[in-house]
Amino acid sequence: MSGLVVVxxxxxxxxxxxxxxxxxEARWxxxxxxxxxAFLWPAMHVPLGPAPLGPPEGGLRDMVExxxxxxxxxxxxxxPGVDVSHAVVTGEALTVLEAQSRAADLVVVGSRGMGGFVGLLIGSTAVHLAAHGGCPVLVVREGGDEKGxxxxxxxxxxxxxxAIEFAFAEAALRGAPLKAIHAWTLWNTPPAEIHEGADTYVDPPSGLAEAEELLVSEALAGRREQxxxxxxxxxxLRSQTREALIAASRSAQLLVVGARGRGGFAGLVLGSVSxxxxxxxHCPVAVVRGAAERS
Structure with a gap:
């Protein structure tokens, strides 16, 4: 196996x-x-060397190095066995990492930053990359169960x-079990049949539960053999999606979601669940965009 992980x-x-x-990730x-x-200061024409009265190693360039x-x-x-390279790229962090993602198999970022990521907390960097990057994005959050x-x-x-393909591959690489969760409610499940235009379900919730269980099986079909x-x-589970996934993340080592899913609005840069x-x-999160979204 070969490829490139960018952090x-x-x-x-x-x-x-x-x-x-x-x-x-690179080792696995x-x-x-x-x-x-991402070294923003050269683009802003800020002096990079040490101050005239300061220590010779006190400049921005030395700090970055x-x-x-x-x-x-x-x-x-x-x-130790991984081939590690590095790059200091002039530009703003979001732009630099998005460009780097085009040649990568995975981009990894922390959930909080400083310096080139000033004030971005979890919002801009992770959300922007998850919505616009050219590969899956792994956001490293505190917590998680290494054996989960x-x-x-x-x-x-x-x-x-x-997202399902990525999750299977990650579970295989980590030697971990995979828990595939589908959460549904009467509001986010399309009705199979409606009486004379009335906004009510023909099937009772028990019938819908069987249909949703079948949906999970079909989504996983073929990958078990792979x-x-x-x-x-x-x-x-009959539950709100975000609540179900956040609860499951308490005992997980990794949570994988798609950038947008069923019922998502095309105008959103990233789905509300993501x-x-x-x-x-409560654990690291990987956001995987579909091929159509990347194109």
């Missing part, structure tokens, strides 16, 4: 945690790792198929 760094503790996660995949820092060197060292200590399952949200949409070593637990889990999940 964005800015010197924060969160970005160093992202470096460790990215190094493990047999991929290279690129440590990237130091934080990148620390990140590279952390990556190599986490996964990989959890994937299943909604039966064509756009969600890539990944025979992955133990799969399909679950169809945004909710990015903000509130």
């Amino acid at each position: 964005g760094v800015d010197g924060s503790a969160s970005s160093l945690a992202a470096v460790e996660a990215a190094a493990r 995949r047999g991929a290279g790792l690129r440590v990237v820092h 130091g934080l990148v060197a620390e990140a590279v060292a952390r990556a190599r200590s986490t996964a 399952p990989v959890v994937v949200g299943v909604d039966g949409s064509a756009a969600g198929e890539q 990944y025979p070593g992955v133990s799969v637990e399909p679950r169809a 945004q909710a889990v990015l903000h509130h999940a």
